[in-house]
Amino acid sequence: MNNHLHPDIPHIKKYLLETVGDEGYSLAKFIHEKQPVTIEEIQEAHGGNPSELRKKLYLLESAHAAEYQVETGPKGWQTFIWNTNLYNIEFLLEKKREAEMRALEKKLEVAQSGLFFECTNCSIRETFDGAYGHDFACPVCGKLMQQSDSGKYIERLRKRISELV
Numbered sequence: 363m364n365n366h367l368h369p370d371i372p373h374i375k376k377y378l379l380e381t382v383g384d385e386g387y388s389l390a391k392f393i394h395e396k397q398p399v400t401i402e403e404i405q406e407a408h409g410g411n412p413s414e415l416r417k418k419l420y421l422l423e424s425a426h427a428a429e430y431q432v433e434t435g436p437k438g439w440q441t442f443i444w445n446t447n448l449y450n451i452e453f454l455l456e457k458k459r460e461a462e463m464r465a466l467e468k469k470l471e472v473a474q475s476g477l478f479f480e481c482t483n484c485s486i487r488e489t490f491d492g493a494y495g496h497d498f499a500c501p502v503c504g505k506l507m508q509q510s511d512s513g514k515y516i517e518r519l520r521k522r523i524s525e526l527v
């Protein structure tokens with residue numbers, strides 16, 4: 363598992379830094395390089411307060427970046443063994459990308475299908491039907507909304523979509 367994924371792949375690194383911070387990211391990297399790794403080995407390499415370390419590990423787990431198994435030895439001792447699960451992150455990011463893509467495509471479809479009105483004060487955009495519903499007055503400031511040129515907006519949407527593909 364995890365043979366082609368690594369915490370340093372840019373989008374995975376970005377996700378880790380955003381969800382678990384610098385320390386969580388270095389911890390994920392350590393686990394990834396040494397896995398499977400026991401909590402004692404992690405503790406030894408990291409030093410510091412064991413309960414702080416456990417908090418950081420559970421943070422990694424709740425961010426779907428790492429997981430543990432408990433092994434019970436012959437004398438009943440329990441060992442916590444940690445592994446990263448970067449496929450989980452890939453899966454989450456892919457779902458997010460797909461949802462973003464669908465939302466953009468829907469916006470594009472609406473933008474291409476008709477007239478738009480906008481308030482030049484508030485940058486609020488609405489479809490004809492939406493603006494008609496309140497007599498073309500901006501719902502925020504009351505200013506009369508103007509028919510907008512959708513060309514640039516459509517161009518921006520297309521650009522965002524092409525970046526996601």
Ligand SMILES: [Zn+2]
Nearest residue numbers: 481484500503
């Ligand atoms: Zn307005």
